[in-house]
Amino acid sequence: MNEQALSSNGDSDRDLVERAQGGDTRAFDELVRKYTPKLYGLVYNMTSNREDTADLLQDIFSKAYRSVRRFMGKSSFYTWIYSIAVNMTLNFLKKRGRYGKVSLDDVDTGIQNDPEFIRITTSGTSTLREVNIHELQKRLNEAMMKLSEDHRTVVTLYDIQGLQHSEISRILGVSEGTVRSRLFYAHRQLQNFLEDFIK
Amino acid sequence: MSDFEDIQRLIRLKQYESPPKDFVDQFMDEFQYRQRSELLRQSAHGLLLERLRMYFDELATPKWALAAAALVIAAIAVWMLVPESRSVGGSSGVTEAKAEGGGDFAIETVRIMVADDPDEDPGLLSEHFEGYEELLVMPTGHGTGIAVPVKHINRVEEKAEQK
Numbered sequence: 219m220n221e222q223a224l225s226s227n228g229d230s231d232r233d234l235v236e237r238a239q240g241g242d243t244r245a246f247d248e249l250v251r252k253y254t255p256k257l258y259g260l261v262y263n264m265t266s267n268r269e270d271t272a273d274l275l276q277d278i279f280s281k282a283y284r285s286v287r288r289f290m291g292k293s294s295f296y297t298w299i300y301s302i303a304v305n306m307t308l309n310f311l312k313k314r315g316r317y318g319k320v321s322l323d324d325v326d327t328g329i330q331n332d333p334e335f336i337r338i339t340t341s342g343t344s345t346l347r348e349v350n351i352h353e354l355q356k357r358l359n360e361a362m363m364k365l366s367e368d369h370r371t372v373v374t375l376y377d378i379q380g381l382q383h384s385e386i387s388r389i390l391g392v393s394e395g396t397v398r399s400r401l402f403y404a405h406r407q408l409q410n411f412l413e414d415f416i417k
Numbered sequence: 418m419s420d421f422e423d424i425q426r427l428i429r430l431k432q433y434e435s436p437p438k439d440f441v442d443q444f445m446d447e448f449q450y451r452q453r454s455e456l457l458r459q460s461a462h463g464l465l466l467e468r469l470r471m472y473f474d475e476l477a478t479p480k481w482a483l484a485a486a487a488l489v490i491a492a493i494a495v496w497m498l499v500p501e502s503r504s505v506g507g508s509s510g511v512t513e514a515k516a517e518g519g520g521d522f523a524i525e526t527v528r529i530m531v532a533d534d535p536d537e538d539p540g541l542l543s544e545h546f547e548g549y550e551e552l553l554v555m556p557t558g559h560g561t562g563i564a565v566p567v568k569h570i571n572r573v574e575e576k577a578e579q580k
Contacts, residue, residue, distance in 0.1 A: 243449075243452060243456075246452075247445065247448075247449065250444075250445065250448055251441060251445060254436070254440075254441050254444055254445075255435065255436060255441065258435070258436045258440070259432060259434070259435065262434060262436075263431055263434065268437075272440075272444065275444065276444075276447065276448060276451060279448055280448075280451060280452070280455070283452060283455075284455075354430070355430075355431075355434070358427065358428065358430065358431055359431075362428075362431070373428060377425050377428040377429055378428060378429060378431050378432050379432070380432075405421045405424050405425070408424045408427075408428065409421070409424050412424065412427060415423075415427060416423040416424060416427070
């Protein structure tokens, strides 16, 4: 996400946040509508489950609504809501880890028309050419779920959501060096899990 | 192209795992429903607190009622404490005296309850009557008696002799 887009986002967010802090529920609704698709991607890629994602998103926005009056604007709303989402999702994953693992039968369609997907599947390895969309997504999900929660978080934020190291650092409250280090080890593990597709 | 770049390209495909159609609209409906429920719950909670506050405010408004209650409590406390301070109990706690007053002495005779213990020293009573070194207890029956200061008896006897 580039700086100009972030800045313009920040301006409109600040206005909506101020109105929400003044009790304007419609302003907060606008923020929810704006951030639902982005946070959906974050939570879904960390949980690999649609129902859990929907429930968690409700909890995340409810918590944000209850806390919005205390939001001081020291960071952008974008960073703030992402921090809430990451923390709540990590807490959820810890609880779920204690009570059982999620099944990976939740796969999505919709990428078959993506130019990048077409390019990869036509010019990639023989495995990649032969595999169907469902199989690929299943393998990607399985590989993601094999990562530790911290590693999965940085891969989701950096590779899937396209955030910068500095933004991830602010959201997670860790140094940029830690973010880069986690990314390096996560990529190395993913390379092993998905070696059939990249040889 | 490095291996890591290949991995990143593969993983980036997951960005197409977007919410199903109508998800956002349905999600908004549910969120607004929950938001309204929470607001109603908060306002119901606030209303209850406000009513409780008003109830206690009204209760505290007639200050004369509180003053009256305090007065009653004080009266009860005095009533409970005063008889205790006026009792003339010895160590056995069975002796009670009431001043009848009059004459040359502040207290001339005192009606008392005689102790069950016949060996109890009536002289102990003098501890409770400042100015009298010794009291003579004269039983009057039914467990009561009259305590007369010895000095008073001596004066009466002196007067009788003079006559």
